[in-house]
Amino acid sequence: MTDYNITDLENTARKLRRHVINMISTAGSGHPGGSLSAADIVTALYFKIMRHDPGQPQWPERDRFVLSKGHAAPILYAALAECGYFPVDLLTTLRKTGACLQGHTDSRLTPGVDVSAGSLGQGLSVGIGMALAARLDKKDYRTYILLGDGECDEGQVWEAAMFAPNYKLDNITAIVDYNSLQLDGFTKDIMNLEPFMDKWRSFKWEVMEIDGHAMQQIIDAIRQAKTVKGRPTVIVAHTIKGKGVSFMENNVDWHGKAPNKSETEIALKELS
Amino acid sequence: MIDYTELSTREAYGKIITEMGAVDTRIVVLDADLSRSVMTKYFAQAHPGRFFQCGLAEQNMISIAAGLASCGKIPLASTFAVFASCRCFDQVRMCVAQPKANVKIVSTHGGITVGEDGSSHQAIEDLALYCSLPNFNVIAPSDSIETVEAIKAAIATDGPFYVRLGRSKTPVIYANGCKFKLGQADMLLDGRDASIIATGIMVSKSIEAANLLKLDGVHCRVLNMSTLKPVDRLSIIAAAADTGAIVTAEEHLLHGGLGSIVAQVLSANIPVPLVSIGIDDTYCQSGKPDELLEMNGLTAPAIAAAVRDVVTKKNKRYT
Ligand SMILES: Cc1ncc(C[n+]2csc(CCOP(=O)(O)OP(=O)(O)O)c2C)c(N)n1
Numbered sequence: 001m002t003d004y005n006i007t008d009l010e011n012t013a014r015k016l017r018r019h020v021i022n023m024i025s026t027a028g029s030g031h032p033g034g035s036l037s038a039a040d041i042v043t044a045l046y047f048k049i050m051r052h053d054p055g056q057p058q059w060p061e062r063d064r065f066v067l068s069k070g071h072a073a074p075i076l077y078a079a080l081a082e083c084g085y086f087p088v089d090l091l092t093t094l095r096k097t098g099a100c101l102q103g104h105t106d107s108r109l110t111p112g113v114d115v116s117a118g119s120l121g122q123g124l125s126v127g128i129g130m131a132l133a134a135r136l137d138k139k140d141y142r143t144y145i146l147l148g149d150g151e152c153d154e155g156q157v158w159e160a161a162m163f164a165p166n167y168k169l170d171n172i173t174a175i176v177d178y179n180s181l182q183l184d185g186f187t188k189d190i191m192n193l194e195p196f197m198d199k200w201r202s203f204k205w206e207v208m209e210i211d212g213h214a215m216q217q218i219i220d221a222i223r224q225a226k227t228v229k230g231r232p233t234v235i236v237a238h239t240i241k242g243k244g245v246s247f248m249e250n251n252v253d254w255h256g257k258a259p260n261k262s263e264t265e266i267a268l269k270e271l272s
Numbered sequence: 273m274i275d276y277t278e279l280s281t282r283e284a285y286g287k288i289i290t291e292m293g294a295v296d297t298r299i300v301v302l303d304a305d306l307s308r309s310v311m312t313k314y315f316a317q318a319h320p321g322r323f324f325q326c327g328l329a330e331q332n333m334i335s336i337a338a339g340l341a342s343c344g345k346i347p348l349a350s351t352f353a354v355f356a357s358c359r360c361f362d363q364v365r366m367c368v369a370q371p372k373a374n375v376k377i378v379s380t381h382g383g384i385t386v387g388e389d390g391s392s393h394q395a396i397e398d399l400a401l402y403c404s405l406p407n408f409n410v411i412a413p414s415d416s417i418e419t420v421e422a423i424k425a426a427i428a429t430d431g432p433f434y435v436r437l438g439r440s441k442t443p444v445i446y447a448n449g450c451k452f453k454l455g456q457a458d459m460l461l462d463g464r465d466a467s468i469i470a471t472g473i474m475v476s477k478s479i480e481a482a483n484l485l486k487l488d489g490v491h492c493r494v495l496n497m498s499t500l501k502p503v504d505r506l507s508i509i510a511a512a513a514d515t516g517a518i519v520t521a522e523e524h525l526l527h528g529g530l531g532s533i534v535a536q537v538l539s540a541n542i543p544v545p546l547v548s549i550g551i552d553d554t555y556c557q558s559g560k561p562d563e564l565l566e567m568n569g570l571t572a573p574a575i576a577a578a579v580r581d582v583v584t585k586k587n588k589r590y591t
C-alpha cells in the first residue's frame with residue numbers, strides 16, 4: 001500500500017466523509033453524526049496503521065478492527081471500498097434490499113467486516129476474544145475496537161474493561177469516539193460518564209487522551225499504544241459529532257437522519 | 273382530544289401514557305436513550321419528575337423498574353423490541369416474571385418492518401421469548417386505537433406485561449372504537465370456509481386477504497389475536513370447529529410465536545389443517561419494509577394463498 005503522509009490522510013478522510021453523505025443521502029436513512037465523528041480515526045487505522053490486505057479479507061495475520069458502534073457502518077464501508085475490498089460503486093447500495101452493505105455491520109455479507117454489530121456494548125468483548133486467540137495462536141496481529149461514548153453506558157463495556165487488564169492483554173487498543181452526544185442528547189445530560197479517564201485508569205488501563213480529528217495525534221497515540229506492555233490501552237478521542245458538515249456538527253438531530261437533496265449539496269460542498 | 277387514528281402505534285403509546293400520567297401519579301417511565309424514538313419524550317416533557325433516563329443500559333433499566341414496582345409504582349420501561357427482549361432477558365425473567373412484578377415493558381420497532389436498519393434491529397424472536405415466561409401477559413396490538421386500549425389494560429391490570437409496537441404507521445382497523453379485552457380475540461369478519469388468526473400488523477393484511485378471497489367465493493373468519501398470552505383458547509377451538517381450517521399470520525419467526533401457540537391449542541383439542549405465515553428460521557436484512565414483507569411472504573396475497581392451501585387440505589380430509 002502507498003505510504004500516506006498527513007496531508008494524504010486528511011484528504012482521504014474528507015473523501016470518506018463525502019462518501020458517507022452520499023451513501024446516507026441515497027439510502028434515505030442512516031447515521032451521519034457518528035460516522036463523521038469517526039472518520040479521521042478510521043482513516044488513520046485503515047490507511048496508515050493496520051496490517052491488512054484488501055485482496056485477502058480473511059488473511060489470518062491481519063490486524064482486526066471491531067466497529068463496536070455498528071451504526072457508524074457507512075464510514076467503515078467507505079474506508080473498505082477506498083482500500084479496495086469492494087468497488088466504490090457499491091457504496092450507494094447501502095441499506096437497499098439485497099445489498100451487501102447492511103444498515104449495521106454484518107460479517108456474513110461484507111468483505112472486510114469481521115464483526116456483526118448494531119446492538120451496542122458488545123464489541124470490546126468480541127475484540128478481547130480475538131486478542132486471546134492471537135495469544136493462543138502465537139500471532140502478532142493487533143485488535144482495534146472503536147466504541148461510542150454513549151455506548152459506554154452499557155454494563156458489558158465495563159465487564160470487558162475489567163477482563164482485559166486481568167488477562168494482561170496488551171495486544172488490543174480500544175478507541176472511544178467521545179463526541180459528547182448520544183441518541184437522546186448530550187452524554188453529560190443523558191448519563192454522565194465523567195470522570196471518564198479515571199474510570200479506565202482505575203480499571204488498570206493505560207489511558208491516552210487526544211483530539212480525534214488531529215491526524216498526527218491519532219497516529220502518534222495508536223503507535224504509542226503498541227509499545228505499552230502488560231496491559232491494554234484505551235485512547236479517548238475527543239471528537240465532534242457530525243464533524244465536517246456545519247449544520248450537523250454537535251447537533252443531536254443528525255444522529256440518525258438522512259440529509260435531503262439540498263442539505264446533501266451543502267454538505268458535499270463543505271467537504272470538497 | 274387527540275385523534276389516535278392519525279398516529280403510529282408508538283406515537284399513540286407516547287400520547288396515552290402522558291395523558292394517564294397526569295391522572296395517575298403511580299405511573300413512572302424509564303428510557304434507555306431512545307425516548308425520541310419510542311415516544312416516551314412526551315411523558316418526559318410533561319412529567320419530568322417521573323421520567324428516568326437510564327442511558328444506554330437496558331439491563332439496568334429493567335431491574336430498576338422492578339424495584340420501583342415493588343414499592344407501589346407502575347413502571348413503563350421502553351426501548352426497541354430487539355433490546356427489550358434479547359438484551360435484558362435474564363433481568364426480565366428474574367426481576368419481573370418470577371416475582372410477578374407490576375412492570376410494563378412496552379417495545380417499539382417490532383418485527384422486520386424496522387426496515388433499513390437491518391437484522392440487528394429487527395425483532396423476530398421477542399414474542400417467543402416473552403411468551404415463554406410464566407406470569408407474563410403479551411400483547412401485539414393491530415393499530416393505534418387498539419394500542420391505546422392495550423396500554424390502558426396493561427396499566428389497570430396488576431402483573432408483568434410485554435406490549436409490542438411497530439415503527440411505521442399501520443392501517444386503522446378500529447376507527448369506530450375498540451373494545452379490547454385482555455386474553456380475548458376479536459372477530460373482525462366471519463365466514464365458514466377457513467379462519468385467519470393474526471396478530472400485530474398482520475391483522476390488517478388478513479382482512480385484506482379475506483376480502484380478496486371473498487371475490488372467489490371463499491369466506492373467512494378473521495380473528496385479531498392481539499393478546500398472545502394468555503391466549504384465547506376458546507376462540508381458537510371455536511374457529512377450528514366452525515371452519516375446519518386455520519391460517520395464522522404474524523411478523524415474527526414461525527417458532528414460538530402465534531403459529532406455535534395456535535398449533536399447540538389445536539393439536540391438544542381439535543386437530544384441523546393449519547398453515548402458518550411467518551418468518552421461516554432466518555434473519556432478514558436491510559430494505560424497505562414492504563419489500564421485506566414481500567420477501568418473507570407476509571402479504572395479503574400470501575395469506576390468501578395459504579387459505580386456499582389449507583381449504584384444499586381440509587376438503588381432502590373429509591372426502
Ligand atoms: C443495546 C442498544 N441499545 C440501544 C441502541 C439504539 N441506539 C443506536 S445509536 C444510540 C446512541 C449511541 O451513542 P454513541 O455510542 O455515543 O454513538 P455516536 O455518538 O458515536 O453515534 C442508541 C441508543 C442500540 N443500537 N443498541
Ligand SMILES: [Mg+2]
Pocket residue numbers: 148149150177178179180181182
Ligand atoms: Mg457519541
